[in-house]
Structure formats: C-alpha cells, structure tokens
Amino acid sequence: MKIFKSIKWQxxxxxxxxxxxxxxxxxxxxxxxxxxxxxxxxxxxxxxxxPPLTDALHAHGRGPGGPPFEGMPPDQMPGDLPPxxxxxxxxxHLPPQAVAFFDANxxxxxxxxxxxxxxxxxxxxxxxxxxxxxxxxxIVFASEPGAGPGRPPQTVTEGNIRASIxxxxxxxxxxxxxxxxxxxxxxxxxxxxxxxxxAIILFFxxxxxxxxxxxxxxxxxxxxxxxxxxxxxxxxxxxNSAEMEGELGQLAAVLNSTFARLEAAFAQQxxxxxxxxxxxxxxxxxxxxxxxxxxxxxxxxxxYKQTVEACQRAAQRMKKLIGALLExxxxxxxxxxxxxxxxxxxxxxxDCVDVxxxxxxxxQVNLERTLSPVEIQGDSERLxxxxxxxxxxxxxxxxxxGVVKISxxxxxxxxxxxxxxxxxxxxxxxxxxxxxxxxRADRSRSSGNAGLGLAISKAIISAHGGTIDVASExxxxxxxxxxxxxx
Amino acid sequence: MRLLIIEDEPDLLSSLAQALREEGYAVDTANNGExxxxxxxxxxxxxxxxxxxxxxxxxxxxxxxLRKIKKTPVLMLTARDQSRDRVRGLDTGADDYxxxxxxxxxxxxxxxxxxxxxxxxxxxxxxxxxxxxxxxxRNISRAGKPVELTAREYALVEFMALHRGEVVTRTQLYDHxxxxxxxxxxxxxxxxxxxxxxxxxxxxxxxxxxxxxCIE
Numbered sequence: 022m023k024i025f026k027s028i029k030w031q032x033x034x035x036x037x038x039x040x041x042x043x044x045x046x047x048x049x050x051x052x053x054x055x056x057x058x059x060x061x062x063x064x065x066x067x068x069x070x071x072p073p074l075t076d077a078l079h080a081h082g083r084g085p086g087g088p089p090f091e092g093m094p095p096d097q098m099p100g101d102l103p104p105x106x107x108x109x110x111x112x113x114h115l116p117p118q119a120v121a122f123f124d125a126n127x128x129x130x131x132x133x134x135x136x137x138x139x140x141x142x143x144x145x146x147x148x149x150x151x152x153x154x155x156x157x158x159x160i161v162f163a164s165e166p167g168a169g170p171g172r173p174p175q176t177v178t179e180g181n182i183r184a185s186i187x188x189x190x191x192x193x194x195x196x197x198x199x200x201x202x203x204x205x206x207x208x209x210x211x212x213x214x215x216x217x218x219x220a221i222i223l224f225f226x227x228x229x230x231x232x233x234x235x236x237x238x239x240x241x242x243x244x245x246x247x248x249x250x251x252x253x254x255x256x257x258x259x260x261n262s263a264e265m266e267g268e269l270g271q272l273a274a275v276l277n278s279t280f281a282r283l284e285a286a287f288a289q290q291x292x293x294x295x296x297x298x299x300x301x302x303x304x305x306x307x308x309x310x311x312x313x314x315x316x317x318x319x320x321x322x323x324x325y326k327q328t329v330e331a332c333q334r335a336a337q338r339m340k341k342l343i344g345a346l347l348e349x350x351x352x353x354x355x356x357x358x359x360x361x362x363x364x365x366x367x368x369x370x371x372d373c374v375d376v377x378x379x380x381x382x383x384x385q386v387n388l389e390r391t392l393s394p395v396e397i398q399g400d401s402e403r404l405x406x407x408x409x410x411x412x413x414x415x416x417x418x419x420x421x422x423g424v425v426k427i428s429x430x431x432x433x434x435x436x437x438x439x440x441x442x443x444x445x446x447x448x449x450x451x452x453x454x455x456x457x458x459x460x461r462a463d464r465s466r467s468s469g470n471a472g473l474g475l476a477i478s479k480a481i482i483s484a485h486g487g488t489i490d491v492a493s494e495x496x497x498x499x500x501x502x503x504x505x506x507x508x
Numbered sequence: 509m510r511l512l513i514i515e516d517e518p519d520l521l522s523s524l525a526q527a528l529r530e531e532g533y534a535v536d537t538a539n540n541g542e543x544x545x546x547x548x549x550x551x552x553x554x555x556x557x558x559x560x561x562x563x564x565x566x567x568x569x570x571x572x573x574l575r576k577i578k579k580t581p582v583l584m585l586t587a588r589d590q591s592r593d594r595v596r597g598l599d600t601g602a603d604d605y606x607x608x609x610x611x612x613x614x615x616x617x618x619x620x621x622x623x624x625x626x627x628x629x630x631x632x633x634x635x636x637x638x639x640x641x642x643x644x645x646r647n648i649s650r651a652g653k654p655v656e657l658t659a660r661e662y663a664l665v666e667f668m669a670l671h672r673g674e675v676v677t678r679t680q681l682y683d684h685x686x687x688x689x690x691x692x693x694x695x696x697x698x699x700x701x702x703x704x705x706x707x708x709x710x711x712x713x714x715x716x717x718x719x720x721x722c723i724e
Contacts, residue, residue, distance in 0.1 A: 303608060306587070307523075
C-alpha cells in the first residue's frame, strides 16, 4: 500500500511502536513497583502478627485446661473453638496488644487460623468461615510446596485475601491473612491511571513525532518539487537551500551545482546550433544578392562570370563551415572513432611544417623547428589537422618578418608540442575564450574564419586524453602548449 | 538620392552597391566601421545601410555615434534575427532592421520607405501639376503619358520633388546625385537640369539665381 511506502508514515509507525513499547515498559514497571510496595507493606503487617501468635501458642498451648481464649471483643461470643481436648493443647491466650492486631474494624481485617495435624485448633473471630486454601474443606496446604515443619513462610493470594502461612517446628501451622481489597482497588486505580497517562503521552508523542518528521521531510519534498520542475524543462530552477542545514543542505548544494552545469551545457548546445545557422547566413546572403542583382537585367558574360565566381566562393565557405560543424558534432557525440596507432608525433609535426612553409614564405615568417622524437598513440591525421591549425594561426596573426618556433619533446610522461609566435598576441580578456566555438577575437567575418578551428583542435586533443594551453602577451606573441600522453 | 553601404563581406558589398546604383541611387561604400562612420559624419546621405558585424568599429557603435550628430535614416543589415537584437537595433536609433539573407526587392522597398518617410511623404505617388511621379516604380508620366528619363534624370526629379518648395543648392544636388566614384564635372548637373526641363516643361524646375533650383 502506498501509504506504507511514505517515509513519514514509516517513521511515524516505528516511532509509535517504540513509544508504545517504552511507555508500556515504564507503566508495567511502575505498576509492579507499586504492587511490590503495597504487598511488601501488607506482608510486613502479616509477618508482624506471627510472633505473638507463636508465643501465645507455645506459652499457653501445652497447659491443661486454662482459660478459654481471651482477647475476643467482649460482645462477641467465643467462636468455633474446638472442644477442649486434654491431649491437645488448644487454648491460648493472646495478650491485649496482640489482640489489637486482629481488629475487625481495620479494613484489612487481619485474621488468623491455626491448624495442627490438619485440623483447625484456633482462629480469630474475623477469620473467613471457609478455609480458602482447601479444595474441599480439607486442608491441603500441608502438601503445598514449601509447607511443612521448619519450612520458610509461604505467602498466598486468593481473590481479595492475602495470607501468610507459617509452619512451626512443633507442627502447628499458622495462617495469618488479611483482606487486600483496598490494595487491589488501589492497584487497579494505579493501573488505570498509568494507562490513561500513557495514552495521553502516546498521543502527544505521536503528534510531536509527526510534526518533527514533517519538518524533517519538508526539505526533501522541496528538493523533489524543484527536481520535478527541472525535469519538466525549466533548467533555471534551483533548490532553495537557505534553511537547509547538515546532510540535506549538502545534498541541495550538490544538486544545485549539478543543475547549474546541466543548464550551462544545454545553453552551450543551443548556442552552438544557433551560431552554426547564423554563420551560414552570410554566404547565403552573398549568393542571393549576387544572383538577384545579376538577374535584374541583361548582363555581359564577364559580369555573369564574376557573379558565378562570387557564388562559388560563398559555397566554398559554406562547405568548409559545414565540414567543421559536422566534425564538431561527431566529436561531441563521441562517435568519432579515433584511430589508435602508434606513431612518432614529431614526424607528423615536421610534415605539417613543410606543408605550411609556402604560406609562411608568403608572409615572410620564419619557421624554426626543434623536434625530438616522441611516440604517441592516436589518430595521426586528426592530430595533423590540429597542428596545421595552430601553425596557420601562428603565421596569420604574425607580423611580417616574424618568427614561429615549433618544438616537440618528451616531458613527465607526456609528449609536449610548443608553437610560439611573435605576433599580435591575444588580449587577456579574450584568452580564456579562444577555444570556444565561433569565438573570434576579431569580431568580423571578413577573414573568412568562422572561429571553429581551435574548438575542433581542442576536441580532438581531449579525445586523445591530452591538454592544450595558451599564453599570450599583446604585441609580443602567443605560445600554445599541447600535451599528449606518451605510449 | 545618395546612399552609404557599410558592409565588410566584399562579395556582398559589391553586388549590393551595384544593384542600388542600377536602381538609380548614388552609392558610397565602406568595409569597416571606422571608414563608414567617417563618411556618414561628413556627408548627408539620404540613407545608410549598416551591417552589424564590422571590423574596427562594430555597427552598434557606428549607429550610436551617428545618432548623436545626425538624423540620417539607417537601415540595419544583419544575420542576427533574435527579437532582442531587433529591439536593440531599433532602440539604439535604427529606422529599420533587415535580416540576412534578404530579397533584393524587399531591401529596395524598405530603402524607398525610409527616404519617403524622411521627406514626410506617405505614399509613393507625387503629383506636381500634370506630372505624376511613382517613386516605387520609378517612373514619371506627364499628362497621363509616360516620360522616358535616364536614371540620373529620374534621380534629380525625385530628389527635387521630395524637397518640393525648398531651394536646393547645386552643392546639395552634387552630394545627393553623385557618389564618390563619379568624376563629376560641374556642367553635368546643368545638362541634367536642362534635359529634365525639355521633357517635363521649362517651368518644372525653377532657377533661383545665386541660390539654386526649386520645384514649386
């Protein structure tokens, strides 16, 4: 059932059970203590009454004849005294203070009965008529465990009567009992009170527990609600963790930063798609304007040729752009299977330098190379693409007569390629952004550069498990450092 | 009418300038923000077509600076089509905003609208006596019959018609009918005026000696 899956309810259930158990234990203990207290008090009273009886029995029990049992209230006839039997010492005389012990006015109604050899030989007037300890009027307690001469006193409770049974070494059995109806009533009252109080405590405890668990769960509900909004598409939502502390606060903080990264990644994707479409606008615009103008009136062949050439240039630009975009998209999706072959990176670099030399000569830029062999594992074509990109940038943004230094070496388990130029440099504020897609330090488009070269290079290098860093100073030069793991 | 186009993409700039010249406008060009601003500052163009992504000074800055000193109508040309870019353009002071790629006929119409609005005209038709000028179709009729005019002659008539009632100096006419690429001889203007008078009537353009010309 759903309700039992709720943490709040489960918490409440367990908490409730524990509370009930604790309260029950407490209640039972309190009750027991009270009961023990009551009974030990009663038992104490019972025990107090034995010595006088014992004394009376021994003092007077064996004399021939003697005065009948004294100590009975004057307006009471001596009760069931068994007929005097000379063979049996049956009379005894209770001193007055002992008589007070068995006052019938006392609600406890202390009484005594004395047996010898299974027969009653003396009793107090307020003793219960029926021997409550026998099944069928015969005295069976002699066979009770513990009963018997010399045995320790035994205390029994039956109904409202509690009695203590002493068996004397001389063979008599003295039973002193009392009515514990009051005590029992009190105990019942105690039990009821404890139950009542326990119920109230339980109620408030459960209520309090519910309140506490609600408060504890509320941050979780808060987090959950925010997550729902986010998964519905609003990535700008954040968990309001202002009041959350401890473990939940940490969780909220971690989730918030994850959401922020998610939002940034999505924004970047959207931006990329939009920038890509955007970049295509200009070449299309060129083609459209050129062709519409050409078609406005009759032209000469030469003019048509110019128009067609302009369209070609635009189409080439779009071709390059589309190629770069697809490359990036594939690298992004991890679909590009990078070849994993071993090769000497320094040779690849050398080849790239050779290929780019004509461009360098055109701009009167000197290429200085110091290439130490470094063996790496990866896709030599793609890495060559990257190196060429770096070299052409170094030449393009250089001054005429400038220098480009290229070096490869092994360092700390990495193959390191350094391309440094003496060119115009990159402004400090642009430096962290040059690897971004479509980012061009020169904001115009006339150089025909879409700003994807470094982004692609970075993606390729990352796919090889390497890093690329840049340092630059305006009008002094720029240095790119490429690191790839050595095999 | 004389226009300035500021656009850094060379193939686009060249064909746009050609197309507009063939429409009868005098067209100056600039391929970066600095040059563009300099020219706009120094001549009173009838309209400026301004690209946003420019080297040396971007279109926004050119526009902002220009607006401080002139009321030249500006039509922004850009690949950015987001609403917020349009808003920014229009709020910064552009009079119109066209997204690339665009259709030439649409661009022409918008330029015409800009010029018309600046001259406080609401329609494309201007009537002066029995001469009717259709600035959209760029043709003129007199007493119901169409009149053949060269592009320059038409431009002259259109300019004067839009400044009807004002005295237009020769210098103004030079500035608005010829662009930087023209080698203009001073008597070329007289030739044009004379031709127009032949075709539309001697009284069509009045001479104010020492001041200039005017259409009443």
